[in-house]
Amino acid sequence: MASIMTNASALTALQSLSATNKSLEQTQARISTGYRVSQASDNAAYWSIATTMRSDNSALSTVQDALGLGASKVDAAYTGITNVLTTIGQIKTKVLSMVGQTDAAKAKTQTEIKALQTQMKSFADAATFSGSNFLAVTSKQVTSANDGVQPDSQIVSSFNRSSSGAVSIGTININVEGTKLFDYGLAAEVKNQGVLDRQTSIYSTGAAQTLYDNAYAGVIAGGGTDIAANTAGQTAAGAVTKVDNISAYNLDITAPGVTDGIITQMVTMMD
Template identity: 55%
Template sequence: MASIMTNTSAMVALQSLKATNKALEVVQGRISTGYRVAEASDNAAYWSIATTMRSDNKALSAVQDSLGLGAGKVDTAYTAMNDAIEAVDSIKTKLINARGASGENQTKIQAEIDILLDQIRDAALGANYAGTNVLATDSTAPLEIAASYNRASDGTVSIGTISLDLTGIRLVAADGTTVDATQHLAHDIMQIDVVANGSDASIDAYLEDVETALGAMSTAAANLGAVKNRLDLQKDFVSNLMDSIERGVGQLVDADMNEESTRLQALQVQQQLGIQALSIANQNAQNILSLFK
């Protein structure tokens, strides 16, 4: 039936054109943003997962900064500790030379030892990084370094840390002085005075103190080196983990440009055909006029 009141063909063509235009808007949005899931309305589940993963990556970025800061502190202390060990080695040599030496020579040797003792103190006091010094400190609390951001399956989160025990690492007090040997490694060797106590027995006792200090410092340097290596490994792991999460987010929400460009071309053809179909349907009413001529 031909009707001028209801153009069914035009209605069908118009609905088809609207659907094509809507699909075209979606594809153009994906191409312009690079995302197939840019908003929650695109895919609520994927959008929520991606948002959480992006948030975790920001937290991991902060962890990476913390690891870098912690590595700087430990590396500075490690360098200073090695310098102090070299100074103690030199003191041991001076003590051996002082054994049996004349009083005048012992005075000269003590002057050299004093310089080395100052070097140990200066190395400890100079091992400051970002306001933290683990070699010249009064604190016994361990140095805690944020090393990981963990999300459990139930959604709860926690911060993992790498801890550095300062008890066996501190060389001197925060002001450069020494307390008892159980608290600061450099205590006994800082008391060396071959002018006041230059007998062979006294020097032998000093040598025992030096050996004890060297052993403790070597252990401290080994502990610092182990923590330093642990921090370097963790930094690499966190960096790789961030890249992995970024790839995972991309797989969820990124648009496939090859696919979208192909779809865009197909929809543009459909749009042109839809416009032509609507034009043809609208011409049906004009065709009815020919019946009355």
């Protein structure tokens, strides 16, 4: 029953105005957020999907940043290795030129070699980006003597979500133990030194050197320590003139016992 206080036209206008205002608020919300579904009340199912997609998109952006950071770390290592290889080539040339030369000439050249060795180490030490260095490291003992190794460096490379909603993350693993050139860990703790500071024996004949190198490499390939590899190599080479504890970083053509034959094998070691 209509009341004398009721104005039907006014009620209709009020309802229309209310609907218009609600529509205006919804439109303004869409404009301000850029989303047709910006909250659960708009459409619960679509809102849930959109929220997950926005979260995944943010994660993918993080992965992209991680890949960029990883690439910079690898670039730093690549530049360092390139410079080191160039320096090794220069050392090799100087060592080779000293076969048959006088002690005075060797002493002069050794001074130049020492400067190059220092430079070589500087290149490795400088290959650092965001606190990571794949060339110069410090390994520490874990549970027993000579078990210190470098763990792989992981770079996040992918983010995936399965149809069931399960999330998985992919990584690129860099074998730092295999790329290291110098390891500053204590000798009693480190399993294997770096490529350039690993001290081995140099023999006066190519045949003995080959026997030593093959036995040494076999032990290393089997997961053995530098100490075990050196022992196996010396056993295989037999009683042939040699000098011990030689590395690319510390080789000295003026050291006692270094003959022209050993200098020749030093060149082979740097190949």
